[in-house]
Amino acid sequence: MLKIVKMFTDGSCLGNPGAGGYAVILRYKLNEKILTRGFYLTTNNRMELMAVISGLEILKQPCFVKITTDSLYVKKGVIDWMPTWKKQKWKTSKKTSVKNIDLWLRINNALKRHSVEWFWIKAHVGHWENERCDLIARKSAKNPSINDNYYENYIF
Structure with a gap:
C-alpha cells in the first residue's frame, strides 16, 4: 500500500523574468517538510514547475501524492497538454x-x-498552506542562491 503524502506548492517571481523562488510543503501523517530555493533569474512558470518537481523528486519511494497548487499552468500542463506533447x-x-522543456521532462x-491526484485552488484566498508557500517562495526569491542556467542560456 502506498504512503499518502500531501503536497502544497507555490512559485514566485519578482519581475517575470526576475529573481524567483519556490516552496513546497510535504506532509505525511504528522510529519512536515518544507523545501525552498531562490534563483537569480527565472520565470514564475519555472518556479511553479520546480516546486512540484522538488517535492516529487525528494520522495524516496513511490507514494500516492495529493498535490495542491494554485498554478493552472502546472496542473493543465500535466493533465491536458503533456499527453499531446509526448505524442x-x-x-x-x-x-x-x-517552453520549459527541461522541467517538463523532469516532471514527466x-x-x-x-x-498523483491534482487539486487546484485559487491563489490568495486564505488557503493556509498556499499562503505559507507563497510567503516562503517570495522570501526565497528575495534571497536567491543559484542561477537557473537553462533559463539564462535560453534567453541570451
Whole structure:
C-alpha cells in the first residue's frame, strides 16, 4: 500500500523574468517538510514547475501524492497538454518546442514513480498552506542562491 503524502506548492517571481523562488510543503501523517530555493533569474512558470518537481523528486519511494497548487499552468500542463506533447515528440500544436522543456521532462519522469491526484485552488484566498508557500517562495526569491542556467542560456 502506498504512503499518502500531501503536497502544497507555490512559485514566485519578482519581475517575470526576475529573481524567483519556490516552496513546497510535504506532509505525511504528522510529519512536515518544507523545501525552498531562490534563483537569480527565472520565470514564475519555472518556479511553479520546480516546486512540484522538488517535492516529487525528494520522495524516496513511490507514494500516492495529493498535490495542491494554485498554478493552472502546472496542473493543465500535466493533465491536458503533456499527453499531446509526448505524442508529438515534445512539440506544440504549432510544431515549436515546448517552453520549459527541461522541467517538463523532469516532471514527466518524476510522475512515473508516483500516483498523483491534482487539486487546484485559487491563489490568495486564505488557503493556509498556499499562503505559507507563497510567503516562503517570495522570501526565497528575495534571497536567491543559484542561477537557473537553462533559463539564462535560453534567453541570451
